[in-house]
Amino acid sequence: MVRVAVIGVGNIGYHHARNYSEIPDATLIAVADLDAKRGQAAAERFGCQFYERYEEMLEHERIEAVSIALPTGLHYRVALDVIGAGVATLVERPIASTVEEARTLVAVSREMNTVLAVGHIERFNPAVRELKRRIDAGELGDVTSVVAKRVGMLPPQVKDANVIVDLGVHDIDIINYLLGKLPTAVSATGGRALLSDRFDHAELFLKYDNIGCYIQVNWITPLKIRTLSVTGARGYAELNYITQKLDIYQTNLERHFDDFGDFVLRFGNPQTIAVPLVQEEPLRLELQSFLQTVQGLDSAVVTGEEGVEALIVAEWAMRQMGVVSASA
């Protein structure tokens, strides 16, 4: 049983608290939030203590693991305090606002010998896990390209991060994970279409040796879309993060054909597999994995190092676009 707490119970932190209150491995001890009304409501709902100041919570409660779900600009300072108190930490994505901050968090967690995990929640999407398994098993053949699309309107609470560090890191991390390597070249374009203070759309082009990847992220498309497709020499996969749907199309390459009708028949009908998947809440799986890691039973969390890697690529793309900071 792990004694846990949540710092920041806004949009996503509330669901960290809900999940911890439901997971048998965890005892939710407390939540902390500067917004007392919000924090108290969550504490009452999930039957735990409430603190306005997280520092007091760390001082007064015996806590073994903490989720940090604060605005991105606060991740670094608060995570330093939590890790410094020797508490296992799951910090929401992105791990921090800059690579430099993120590296410091990793270094301090190593010194303190504490678990540092990052909330790259899509890794726990059942469709992603299954796609990774099938790519590794060679079902798509050699991967040649990946296309990711993560678009929709701006969530109003996001005020201190641009679309590249807020959304782009999801897809960067997923592509790093699926391909099992880091990009060798990055270029990017984007701009401020609806927002005046921050980049709200970006198009990233990543090369992983000879594999080409395109990520489109924005807060301007009026429809929420979260999709990924992977093309390989032997097949093609289409994944929808929201519906957790995964379709595989296997190439039916047949070089010999008798006439055009035969050609269409052989090439026009790839074998299609709608992969049967059980829908599961990715956040639940992420937190369970974090708790298992804290107990030394598993190591499937997205590590601080992987959080840094995603941010390195995001900063690389930002430099290409002339963006000077995560909040611009």
Ligand SMILES: NC(=O)c1ccc[n+]([C@@H]2O[C@H](COP(=O)([O-])OP(=O)(O)OC[C@H]3O[C@@H](n4cnc5c(N)ncnc54)[C@H](O)[C@@H]3O)[C@@H](O)[C@H]2O)c1
């Ligand atoms: N993994 C995901 O898919 C995902 C989804 C949404 C958000 N996020 C990330 O989670 C983080 C939080 O996002 P959100 O949408 O829940 O934000 P939010 O604004 O809804 O919630 C943040 C909460 O932190 C509280 N807070 C602010 N400063 C505080 C402080 N010093 N001490 C204690 N509480 C404080 C606020 O009162 C608020 O309740 C962001 O970094 C965001 O990028 C991740």
